[in-house]
Every structure is written in structure tokens, then in C-alpha cells.
Amino acid sequence: MGKPVQVLFDSMDSRDLIEIAILAVGIYAVLRFLRRTRGAGIVRGLGIVFCGFFLVAQLLIARFDLTELGKVLDYILATTVFGLLVIFQPELRRGLMLLGQYRGLQFLGVADELPSISKSLTDTALALSKDRVGGLIAVQREQSLQPYIETGERIDSELSIPLLRTIFHDQTPLHDGAVIVQRGRIIAAACQLPLGNPPVGLRTGMRHRAAIGLSDETDALLLIVSEESGRISLAMHGQLEIVPRDQLAKRLAEELDAPSAPAEAKRSYWNRILRAGRKSVTPVS
Ligand SMILES: Nc1ncnc2c1ncn2[C@@H]1O[C@H](COP(=O)(O)OP(=O)(O)OP(=O)(O)O)[C@@H](O)[C@H]1O
Numbered sequence: 001m002g003k004p005v006q007v008l009f010d011s012m013d014s015r016d017l018i019e020i021a022i023l024a025v026g027i028y029a030v031l032r033f034l035r036r037t038r039g040a041g042i043v044r045g046l047g048i049v050f051c052g053f054f055l056v057a058q059l060l061i062a063r064f065d066l067t068e069l070g071k072v073l074d075y076i077l078a079t080t081v082f083g084l085l086v087i088f089q090p091e092l093r094r095g096l097m098l099l100g101q102y103r104g105l106q107f108l109g110v111a112d113e114l115p116s117i118s119k120s121l122t123d124t125a126l127a128l129s130k131d132r133v134g135g136l137i138a139v140q141r142e143q144s145l146q147p148y149i150e151t152g153e154r155i156d157s158e159l160s161i162p163l164l165r166t167i168f169h170d171q172t173p174l175h176d177g178a179v180i181v182q183r184g185r186i187i188a189a190a191c192q193l194p195l196g197n198p199p200v201g202l203r204t205g206m207r208h209r210a211a212i213g214l215s216d217e218t219d220a221l222l223l224i225v226s227e228e229s230g231r232i233s234l235a236m237h238g239q240l241e242i243v244p245r246d247q248l249a250k251r252l253a254e255e256l257d258a259p260s261a262p263a264e265a266k267r268s269y270w271n272r273i274l275r276a277g278r279k280s281v282t283p284v285s
Contacts, residue, residue: 134227152191
């Protein structure tokens with residue numbers, strides 16, 4: 001066993017080392033990108049099985065010169081890559097979306113200008129709070145909220161304050177659940193969100209738990225208006241932040257209006273690409 005390994009090392013030149021290094025960096029980047037996504041378990045499981053299988057197969061092919069088997073394995077490899085593209089389509093889409101938002105590409109007209117929605121959201125929340133109407137609005141940022149959109153009723157309308165106030169009015173059929181805002185538009189209402197755990201010592205109901213849950217699973221920003229107290233809160237990264245009314249406009253502008261959006265804008269582009277599939281645990285300041 002020692003001899004073939006020795007032969008292998010002796011036959012390697014600097015070009016092979018460069019190729020191995022590039023492959024290692026590529027595999028590391030893919031694994032980091034996929035870490036803590038819903039496909040991470042599949043990658044780990046399938047990855048170990050496939051690597052073992054291919055290593056043994058390649059050794060046998062080289063040893064016994066099994067060219068036909070080699071061709072079959074090439075087909076299997078191509079099919080596997082195609083299958084992985086299908087399985088990780090949401091993650092790839094998110095990566096491409098980040099690419100579109102990269103400032104360096106804006107001169108190509110790749111990145112779209114999004115309308116500022118913080119003003120409309122502030123006015124909506126203040127009005128709901130004043131009328132003691134409960135509200136829950138999820139604002140999609142980089143991670144797609146498509147699975148949650150599909151649990152509700154599709155709307156696709158401009159972000160209109162009267163429409164939001166109407167949706168959350170407790171006599172309307174769509175008032176139960178969350179509204180989802182995507183790219184500056186109201187995309188769906190009455191959406192069901194995953195429930196999270198409230199902070200220790202804070203008594204909260206389902207609306208706040210749903211906001212914490214989604215903000216823990218995705219990078220969405222959640223705006224919550226309490227029906228009981230009129231209190232306005234934001235949820236991000238699994239944390240709930242009670243926001244005084246006079247601070248709401250400033251906080252929403254900081255989080256949503258691109259030039260001053262602190263956490264996301266300051267993070268380097270490649271860092272964001274690599275972290276796209278992961279949950280952030282940064283506490284809200
Ligand atoms: N999984 C969920 N996803 C989205 N919305 C939900 C979910 N569960 C409950 N809700 C919303 O929360 C409402 C009930 O809120 P509840 O009174 O339990 O919460 P709360 O956090 O105490 O809010 P409030 O302070 O407004 O009373 C429901 O009518 C529904 O609109």
C-alpha cells in the first residue's frame with residue numbers, strides 16, 4: 001500500500017499541486033455556501049458515499065484498464081452534477097441574486113433600483129398601532145421567502161398604506177397571518193410563518209413568535225404591531241426589538257434603505273455569498 005502512494009507522490013509536479021489547491025478551495029467554498037441550508041445533510045451524506053465510491057472505482061479502472069466502466073462513471077458524474085443543480089436551485093438563485101446586487105456590476109445595469117419602502121411601512125405601522133389593529137409584515141431581503149408566500153394568498157400590488165390597513169382589519173378574510181413584501185411590493189397576505197421562541201421573560205403570543213421564527217430561519221425583517229398594546233417591534237436574526245414610535249422611521253430606514261443598511265451593506269460581497277445559506281446570530285443592537 002505504501003509503494004503506490006510513494007509512486008503517486010513522486011509523479012506529482014507543481015501543476016498537480018496547483019490543481020489540487022484550486023479544487024480544495026472550490027470544494028471548501030461550496031461546502032461553506034451550503035452549510036446550514038436544508039441541503040447540507042444531503043451533501044454530507046451523498047458526498048461521503050460518492051467520494052468513496054469514485055475513489056475505489058477510479059483505482060479499479062486504472063488498475064484493470066476498464067475503459068467502458070470509466071465512461072459509465074463519467075455519465076453518472078454528469079447526472080449527479082445536474083441533480084445537485086436541481087436540489088440546490090434555491091441556494092443558487094440566492095447566490096445569483098446577490099451577484100445582481102453587487103455594486104461593481106451596477107454599471108452593467110444588472111442591479112435594480114428598489115423603491116424605498118421604509119416610509120410606507122412606518123406610516124402603516126403607526127396607523128395600525130394607533131387603531132390597535134394587529135399586524136405582521138415580513139420584508140424579504142436576500143433570502144427568498146417563496147415557501148412562506150405559497151402558504152398564503154397571492155396579491156402582487158404596490159406597497160399601499162390603505163391596502164395594508166385594509167388587509168389587517170379584523171373583519172377581512174386575509175387579516176390572519178403575515179403579509180410578505182418582496183422587492184418593494186406586497187406579494188402575499190395571510191401567510192403562515194414558522195413559530196420561534198420568545199426571549200426569556202417576555203410574554204408574547206403567536207404573532208410575535210411567528211415573527212421571531214421567520215427571522216431566525218431567514219434574513220427577513222419582520223415588522224410587528226401588537227393588537228393588545230399597540231407596541232411596534234422589529235424581529236431580525238431571531239431577536240425581537242421593541243421600537244419606540246419616534247424611532248421607527250429611523251430604524252426601518254437603517255435596515256431597509258440600501259445606502260445606510262448597516263449589517264448587509266458593510267459585509268464584503270464574497271463573504272455574503274459564502275454566508276448566504278447560513279442563519280445569522282448577530283444580536284440586534
Ligand atoms: N404561524 C403564524 N404565522 C403568521 N401569523 C400568525 C401565526 N400564528 C398566529 N399568527 C397571527 O397572530 C394572531 C394571533 O396573535 P396573538 O394574539 O396570539 O399574538 P401576540 O403576539 O400576543 O400579538 P398581539 O400583541 O397582537 O395580541 C393570529 O390572529 C394570526 O394573525
